[in-house]
Every structure is written in structure tokens, then in C-alpha cells.
Amino acid sequence: MSTFVKNFHTQFLIDIYFSDPNRVLKLPENTYLFKQDQFNDRLFLVKEGKLRGFGINPDGSEVEFFTATPYMFVGVNSFFSTSKTMTNVVALEDSSVAHIGYKDAVYLAGGNASLSEQFLPVIVSELTIRQTRMMEIGAEKEKTLNKLIQSEKLASLGQMAAGIAHELNNAIAVLEKNTGWLGEQVAKIIESHTPDMLEYFRKGMTEGRSLSNNEIRLREKQYRKVFKLTEYAAEMLAQTSLDESDLAKLGNRIEESAALIGTFWEAGATIKDMLVAAQHATYVVKSVKELGVQRSRRDQKIEVNETLKEALTLLQSDLRKINVDLHFSTLPAIIANAGELIQVWSNLIKNACESLVQGKTIDPLLEVATYMENRKIIVRIRDNGPGIPEEIKHKIFQPNVTTKKEGLSFGLGLGLPIVQRILDGYGAKIVFESEPGNTTFTISIPTGDTHG
Amino acid sequence: MAKPNIICVDDQRDILATLKKELLFFRDLIKVYYCESAEEAATIMDEIDAESEHVAVIVCDHVMPGKSGVDFLSEVKDDNRFPNTKKLLLTGLATHEDTIEAINKAKIDRYIGKPWETHDLINKIRVLLTEYILEEGLDYNDYITILDQDTLYAQLRKTM
Numbered sequence: 001m002s003t004f005v006k007n008f009h010t011q012f013l014i015d016i017y018f019s020d021p022n023r024v025l026k027l028p029e030n031t032y033l034f035k036q037d038q039f040n041d042r043l044f045l046v047k048e049g050k051l052r053g054f055g056i057n058p059d060g061s062e063v064e065f066f067t068a069t070p071y072m073f074v075g076v077n078s079f080f081s082t083s084k085t086m087t088n089v090v091a092l093e094d095s096s097v098a099h100i101g102y103k104d105a106v107y108l109a110g111g112n113a114s115l116s117e118q119f120l121p122v123i124v125s126e127l128t129i130r131q132t133r134m135m136e137i138g139a140e141k142e143k144t145l146n147k148l149i150q151s152e153k154l155a156s157l158g159q160m161a162a163g164i165a166h167e168l169n170n171a172i173a174v175l176e177k178n179t180g181w182l183g184e185q186v187a188k189i190i191e192s193h194t195p196d197m198l199e200y201f202r203k204g205m206t207e208g209r210s211l212s213n214n215e216i217r218l219r220e221k222q223y224r225k226v227f228k229l230t231e232y233a234a235e236m237l238a239q240t241s242l243d244e245s246d247l248a249k250l251g252n253r254i255e256e257s258a259a260l261i262g263t264f265w266e267a268g269a270t271i272k273d274m275l276v277a278a279q280h281a282t283y284v285v286k287s288v289k290e291l292g293v294q295r296s297r298r299d300q301k302i303e304v305n306e307t308l309k310e311a312l313t314l315l316q317s318d319l320r321k322i323n324v325d326l327h328f329s330t331l332p333a334i335i336a337n338a339g340e341l342i343q344v345w346s347n348l349i350k351n352a353c354e355s356l357v358q359g360k361t362i363d364p365l366l367e368v369a370t371y372m373e374n375r376k377i378i379v380r381i382r383d384n385g386p387g388i389p390e391e392i393k394h395k396i397f398q399p400n401v402t403t404k405k406e407g408l409s410f411g412l413g414l415g416l417p418i419v420q421r422i423l424d425g426y427g428a429k430i431v432f433e434s435e436p437g438n439t440t441f442t443i444s445i446p447t448g449d450t451h452g
Numbered sequence: 453m454a455k456p457n458i459i460c461v462d463d464q465r466d467i468l469a470t471l472k473k474e475l476l477f478f479r480d481l482i483k484v485y486y487c488e489s490a491e492e493a494a495t496i497m498d499e500i501d502a503e504s505e506h507v508a509v510i511v512c513d514h515v516m517p518g519k520s521g522v523d524f525l526s527e528v529k530d531d532n533r534f535p536n537t538k539k540l541l542l543t544g545l546a547t548h549e550d551t552i553e554a555i556n557k558a559k560i561d562r563y564i565g566k567p568w569e570t571h572d573l574i575n576k577i578r579v580l581l582t583e584y585i586l587e588e589g590l591d592y593n594d595y596i597t598i599l600d601q602d603t604l605y606a607q608l609r610k611t612m
Contacts, residue, residue, distance in 0.1 A: 209465045213486045239472075266469075273466040 013118060014071070018045045018098035025099060027051075027091040033074065035088045040078035042099045043119075046070050049095020053087040065133060067092070076126040080116055165285045172285070176278035183271040190264070197264040200240065204268025207241040208276070223247070227254050236262030298425075302336040304377055304445070305370055310338070311345035312368070318353040319366065327369040331377050332447050340422045345379075347415040348441050352383035355439065359386035377445045388434040396432075454590055456508035456581065457500055458484045461493045461524070462542070463516040467566075471511070474570050475577075481595050482508075482581070489516060490524035497534070507537045508584040509577055514543035514550060522550060525558035536587045538580035542568065579603050 024047060027033060034040050036056060046068050053065040053074070065087050068074050074097065078085040102115070116123070183205060190198045211219070220238035223229055227247065229237070236258045237247060242265070247254060305328045312319065312326075349366065356364035367382040388396060397420045423430050428445040458478060460471050468486045475484050485500075487493040490512075497507050510528065514521035525539045541554050544566035554560045561583075562576045582603040585592050592599060 209469060213465070213468060213488050214492055217485075266473075269469065270473075273469060277466060 027095045033089040043079040044074040044097040050092040179274045200264040201268040204265035208272040233258035240265040298337045301333045307341040322364045325367045329371040355385035379443045382440040456506040460511045462513040490519035
């Protein structure tokens with residue numbers, strides 16, 4: 001190993017021991033000074049050129065130890081410890097090294113100090129450097145190992161997810177299809193036995209639970225007053241989606257038919273709940289599967305603007321009531337996987353849409369802009385919705401964080417983690433700013449230009 | 453009037469609708485309220501308290517937007533208007549830490565995981581309701597048909 005101690009004492013040693021032109025070795029490029037596992041009886045000082053020290057692992061791989069340049073010592077450890085060499089030292093370019101051995105040693109340097117004693121600072125420095133290097137190698141190994149474990153974890157998660165997804169999808173399909181079938185059969189039976197009630201059953205099944213429980217309580221009070229109903233009758237009717245004008249048609253039969261109407265409506269709404277729950281389950285399975293998948297092939301030449309247009313087309317139905325502003329600049333094509341990019345954009349755009357709808361934003365606006373900055377492609381997606389709640393801002397890229405709670409747009413909290421994972425694969429960065437009326441996600445993707 | 457009430461809290465309407473069907477068992481004698489958030493439940497509890505009625509049992513989900521179930525039940529525990537109110541956590545997702553916190557911080561009385569068994573849920577609520585009525589010294593004769601007989605007799609034997 002090489003040691004470089006530039007101080008007065010070292011300079012003194014160099015002058016005394018390494019100035020003899022007879023003890024200088026010329027090392028042409030690629031010649032070895034010494035190899036691993038040999039005894040070395042000389043201490044070297046690099047005069048010119050550059051030497052590389054490396055170890056060879058039992059499996060044949062090489063570990064870099066040092067590069068020695070002029071005024072650095074080589075062979076300190078093996079010379080003074082008299083143990084075998086641990087490194088191979090080869091000239092990276094034409095070099096020359098001065099050397100001494102015990103036989104050449106001249107005890108000029110003051111008093112009775114032995115050669116080892118005179119070189120003690122050099123030896124200590126050498127040991128420190130070795131120690132530091134070993135720690136560095138250890139840390140590097142651990143980092144590589146962790147990366148490996150992480151990717152294996154992901155791979156096995158992906159396999160497991162695929163297996164579970166298959167089983168669950170079968171179960172869900174049975175539940176979903178048969179619930180739909182049962183709904184139709186029940187409707188037929190009602191039609192032939194109690195045709196009056198078909199209307200209420202169908203209403204429950206198509207409209208579902210559009211009223212909040214708070215609204216139901218208010219209605220209950222209202223109906224008791226308006227129709228002079230008992231608490232029970234009012235409660236049965238209040239939970240249905242029937243409004244006052246629907247109920248008025250019942251005339252004086254309202255109290256006696258309340259329980260039946262409520263029950264038929266509830267039966268319909270329950271079948272709808274079951275269908276929606278099955279769809280939710282399908283969606284959950286799909287998202288989990290996506291989180292686990294291996295990275296897709298990235299071998300297409302992709303126009304980022306095209307993938308954005310594609311995502312916007314896919315989300316057409318969500319965007320119907322939203323003003324969309326597009327500002328696309330000309331961008332260089334990048335090597336990517338179109339499916340992955342579309343997934344990123346649609347996740348972000350869908351979040352924006354849902355925030356606009358849930359926040360009941362007046363004049364909802366979605367802005368999508370692309371441009372170049374520092375040889376990176378920038379995609380900016382902005383909405384004027386209510387913004388990301390302060391308390392979840394710090395963790396929106398973690399799984400399980402969601403703001404969605406109603407209807408068909410259930411949030412699983414996996415959208416943004418998927419976005420992050422995909423973008424990581426491209427070395428792309430995503431940042432956001434959010435306040436009421438302005439939420440902006442900015443993605444910067446390196447083009448081939450930036451890394452070579 | 454010193455009437456006991458039950459409150460169910462879950463952010464999902466379909467879950468509340470399912471509970472509503474199952475808890476019909478109590479409906480003739482006990483009013484059951486269904487709330488979609490902890491905040492809504494707190495408002496209902498204020499109203500119940502203002503009428504000098506009782507909040508006997510709270511059945512609450514944990515993972516909800518806004519205030520979590522455990523946070524809500526902790527607040528109820530510290531509210532001196534509801535010292536004996538029984539707390540049941542009904543949840544599909546709770547980590548080990550959540551559960552420990554629920555027991556230590558919110559002092560929940562029972563824990564049920566989703567999906568639940570109807571009779572298990574009803575029996576647990578019956579036990580809690582019985583305990584509440586006895587602790588508060590309400591007249592159990594009014595509710596005898598829906599109370600848990602074992603809990604009731606154990607208590608009666610103690611006081612005899």
C-alpha cells in the first residue's frame with residue numbers, strides 16, 4: 001500500500017534513503033512492481049508516473065486499493081511487517097520508483113534509531129489509510145447488498161402479488177357477476193309479485209346511497225313534520241333517495257307502506273353496494289399488482305407530448321367538466337416506455353381532477369405544460385383545486401396516504417408511490433407546491449443529452 | 453330522560469348501511485346513530501348530552517380521513533361528560549402500534565377486526581351496553597330483552 005506523508009520528517013527520510021540514483025527502478029507501463037502473496041524485502045518510493053494497487057478476491061474479482069503518484073511510499077506494510085503482500089502493484093504509465101532494503105540501509109539518521117523506528121510515522125499513516133479503506137469497502141459492500149435485498153424483495157413481492165391477484169380476481173369475478181345476476185332475478189320476482197315495489201328497488205339499485213347520514217337525519221325530522229309520520233316510518237323513508245314529491249304521490253298510504261318501500265329500496269341499494277365493492281376490490285388488486293411489477297422494457301423512442309395527449313384521452317370522461325389548458329413545446333424524443341409515462345401522467349391528472357371535483361371548485365382548471373430547461377424535459381401539471389392538506393404534504397409519496405373517500409374514485413394511496421417508483425427508474429425528479437387554488441407538480445426528466 | 457344511545461362511526465357509507473341492518477336487533481329500545489366521521493359523531497354526542505341522554509357505546513372505525521378512530525376515542529376518554537361510555541374499535545387496518553395505542557391511550561373496551569361476525573359484534577355490544585347501564589345505575593328492566601344475561605347476573609349476584 002502507498003503512503004504519502006508530506007512533512008519535514010518524511011522529506012528528511014526521502015533525502016537520506018531514496019536519493020541514490022543506483023537504486024531506482026524503471027517500470028514501463030503494465031509491468032508489475034510486485035504481486036499478491038509474495039514476500040517483499042524492499043520499500044519503494046514513487047519518483048515518476050503512476051502505480052495502481054489492487055487485490056484479487058477468491059472469486060477472481062478485483063478490489064481497488066490505491067493509486068500511487070510521486071512522493072508516495074509503496075510496500076510499507078509488507079516490508080516492515082515481513083508478512084506476504086496483500087496487493088498487486090502495476091504501473092499505469094511509464095514510472096520510476098526508488099527503493100531500499102535492509103541490506104542497503106544506512107543508519108545515518110540520528111542516534112540508535114532502527115529503520116522501523118525512523119519510519120514509524122510512515123507506518124502509522126499507512127495503517128490508518130488501510131483501516132479507512134477497509135471501512136470504505138465494507139460500507140460499499142453493505143450498500144450493494146442492501147440494494148440487492150431491496151430489489152429481491154420487490155421481485156418476490158411482485159410474484160406474490162401476481163399469485164394473489166389471480167386468485168382474488170377469480171373470487172371477485174364470481175361475486176360481481178352473480179350479484180348482478182341476482183339483482184336482475186330479484187327485479188323479475190318483484191315485478192311478478194309486488195309490481196308496485198319495483199320502482200323503489202330499481203331506484204335503490206341505480207341511485208345508491210347518495211345521501212350522507214347527516215342528511216338522512218335531517219330528512220327524517222322533516223318527513224315526520226311534513227307527513228306526520230311515526231319515527232319508524234320516517235326513518236325507513238329518509239334513508240331512501242325518494243324526495244318529498246315522490247312521497248306526496250303516496251297520499252294517505254304513506255305511513256303503512258313506509259316499511260315496505262324502505263326495505264325494497266334498501267335491497268336495491270345493497271346490491272349496488274356489493275357491485276361497487278367488487279369493483280373496488282378489482283381496483284385494489286390491480287394497483288397492488290402494479291406496485292410489484294418489474295420495470296418494463298424501455299426501448300422505444302418516445303415523444304413525451306404524445307404520452308401526455310394519450311393520458312388526457314384516457315381520462316376524457318373525468319375531464320368533461322374541467323377546463324384544460326395545454327402548452328406543449330417541442331421536445332427531443334427520449335428512450336422510454338410509453339406505458340409507464342402514460343401511467344405517471346394519468347395518475348397525476350386523475351388526482352388533479354378528483355381534487356377539483358371533491359373540492360367543488362368553481363371554474364375548475366387543469367394546466368399541462370411542457371418545456372426544456374437545462375437540457376431536461378419539464379412537465380408541469382397544475383390545478384386550481386383546494387390543494388393538498390397540510391398534514392399529509394410530507395408523506396404523499398408514501399403508500400397508504402389518500403384523500404379520496406367517496407363513490408367510485410376510492411383512493412388506495414398507491415398512485416403517487418407508483419409514480420415515484422417509475423420516475424426513479426428514469427432518474428427523473430418530481431416536486432410539488434400546493435396551496436388552496438394552486439397545486440403544481442413539476443417533473444424533470446433527463447434527456448439522453450445530460451448523461452452522455 | 454336517561455336514555456342510552458349507541459353511536460357507529462365509519463367513513464364508508466356501505467359499511468354503515470351494513471351495520472344498520474345488523475343492529476336492527478337494538479332498534480326497538482335503543483337509538484343507534486350512524487356517523488361518517490369523528491367530527492360528525494362529536495356533534496351528535498353534544499346533542500345527546502344536551503338532551504341529558506346517555507352515550508352508552510361507541511362503535512368506531514380507525515382509519516378515516518380527518519380524525520382517526522383512536523384519536524377520537526382518546527378524546528372521548530378524556531371528556532368528563534362521558535366517563536363510562538364503552539368504546540369498541542371496529543377496523544380492517546390497524547398496525548400493532550395502533551392497537552397498543554388504542555388500548556393504552558383510548559382505553560378501548562373491545563376490539564373487532566373487519567370482516568366481522570354479526571353475532572360476535574352484537575354480543576360484544578350487548579355486554580358493553582349491559583356494563584354501561586349497570587355502572588350508570590340505569591333501570592335495566594327497561595332493556596332486559598337486549599342485555600347480556602351473564603353480565604347482568606354476575607353483577608346482581610355481587611350486589612346481593
